[in-house]
Amino acid sequence: MAIKVLVVDDSSFFRRRVSEIINQEPTLEVIDTAKNGREAVDMAARLKPDVITMDIEMPVLDGISAVREIMASTPTPVLMFSSLTHQGATATLEALEAGALDFIPKKFEDIARDKEQAVEMLQQRVKALARRRVFASRPAKAPASSTSDASNRLSSARPALKSSAKAKPVVASAIAPSKPVSFKRSGKSYDxxxxxxxxxxxxxxxxxxxxxxxxxxxxxxxxxxxxxxxxxxxxxxxxxxxxxxxxxxxxxxxxxxxxxxxxxxxxxxxxxxxxxxxxxxxxxxxxxxxxxxxxxxxxxxxxxxxxxxxxxxxxxxxxxxxxxxxxxxxxxxxxxxxxxxxxxxxxxxxxxxxxxxxxxxxxxxxxxxxxxxxxxx
Structure with missing residues (x-):
């Protein structure tokens, strides 16, 4: 059975491009696309995809907020698309803390030798994430305000980092809790x-x-x-x-x-x-x-x-x-x-x-x- 993928992006061109690449691989199938985070949250609950690819900057509900809601209600492996900028990096790291499992540059050819390698890289990332089970988080506090303007959401990402040291959010996880264990020192010394x-x-x-x-x-x-x-x-x-x-x-x-x-x-x-x-x-x-x-x-x-x-x-x-x-x-x-x-x-x-x-x-x-x-x- 093919791995079911939901593609989320506000650009119709990018949704189509990513869908074509994913569908080239026989073991992958794009089951639907969403043009904003709100649609993504609803489709994740209704369609139960195995993996979601998610943009960050989107109208109605941005990608970071969408990841938080998905992880709280319908935990699903999420692959983020990010811009190769400092602002994009900051937002991507916040998305990972919100529960996304991995990220890839939106211009993924930038980290590949050629187009063929870029296509294979995206396909392999999706397949790798599909193997992981994601566990739900405890309900997290909602953001102070829900934005309909993704650029405003991203511009506030850096200040948010400063406050995160005081109160780290509880996020969804790809791991299940392990039983308590005790360890013994080996006696070696290290530098x-x-x-x-x-x-x-x-x-x-x-x-x-x-x-x-x-x-x-x-x-x-x-x-x-x-x-x-x-x-x-x-x-x-x-x-x-x-x-x-x-x-x-x-x-x-x-x-x-x-x-x-x-x-x-x-x-x-x-x-x-x-x-x-x-x-x-x-x-x-x-x-x-x-x-x-x-x-x-x-x-x-x-x-x-x-x-x-x-x-x-x-x-x-x-x-x-x-x-x-x-x-x-x-x-x-x-x-x-x-x-x-x-x-x-x-x-x-x-x-x-x-x-x-x-x-x-x-x-x-x-x-x-x-x-x-x-x-x-």
Whole structure:
């Protein structure tokens, strides 16, 4: 049976274009389209699609508000379309916090080598999300005012981020709660924590990092597959929400404990130096590398410098990025953990680590931060 998709966009041209691409894949079927968020909420309840593709800027009800309502009433995997701008990044991150599982640039050819790869990428994203079950949130407070002007909604997104540190919204989740567990420290000592992730990563990283204390004893390297215009907004968001400091990494940054360095989109993050002289290196890298930033490249650099003093974690993500770098980390004596299948949005990258025998533990997302702190204290 084909995967049922609802396409939501206020542009008739874009609705038609996305529908044509999705319907090219025999296992996918667009069952209907909606031109605004209100129609999307109603159709989600009536048609029960397997996946919804959602624009952000729309009349009547914008995409972020529509996601909130859908997750509260008819939880469904949502793929957001976003503009590659800082404003688009801010709005997309808010949509992910509202319950959307993934995003893709509206001009998705911008992150693909050619048209054929762009088409395949969209189809693969839809199929990946269709495999995930989404659990309903508790009823969330309605926005202070419902806007019929999406541009006004988006322009207010940045101020909303500032207040989110005080009261985080309860959002729909792709995971079911796991049973309480206790962990035991291995006895190893560490100088670096490195975390790699892709699809579903923004929400997963927020979950983990917001639970770490201000006096966290290690520097943290974050490698999230994300466009270049998104990483500065994402780092600022995390820094606003977390007790630790989070920043977009810059070339020459000293590596300090209690600071998380997010690899900038479109570039590669390396480490060099020793002890107090350790520094971040940001380079353009090889154009033939599929991912910028690439988990493999950062992991390989960390393996060379920090060796068995590294704790590496691979969270939710499509593909196998991190596996080759993970092999080098393993050879150097590093400890590697992976997120478990049940709590991943896409069990690709963690599965690649597990299947290669690189990860020693498989952890539910909600236990990752606790496991880290148990290991380090």
């Amino acid at each position: 670096m924590l490195a975390i790699g992730t892709s699809t579903g990563g923004p929400v997963a990283l927020q979950k983990v990092l917001t639970e770490l204390p201000a006096n966290f004893p290690l520097p943290i390297l974050l490698i999230q597959h994300m466009p270049s215009t998104f990483t500065s907004a994402f780092a600022a968001r995390l820094n606003n929400l977390c007790k630790i400091k989070v920043k977009e990494a810059q070339d020459g940054d000293p590596i300090e404990r209690g600071v998380a360095y997010l690899a900038p989109g479109g570039k590669q993050m390396l480490v060099e130096g020793r002890g107090a002289q350790a520094r971040i290196r940001i380079v353009l890298g090889n154009d033939k590398v599929n991912y910028k930033p690439c988990v493999d490249i950062t992991f390989a650099s960390v393996a060379k410098l920090y060796k068995n003093k590294t704790l590496a974690i691979v969270l939710t993500g499509m593909g196998a990025d991190g596996r080759e770098g993970g092999k080098l980390l393993k050879q150097a004596g590093a400890t590697i953990w992976a997120q478990d299948e049940k709590t991943c949005v896409v069990y690709g990258m963690p599965q690649a680590m597990a299947n290669a025998g690189l990860s020693s533990e498989s952890l539910p997302l909600e236990h990752v931060a606790k496991r880290i702190m148990t290991e380090l204290t």
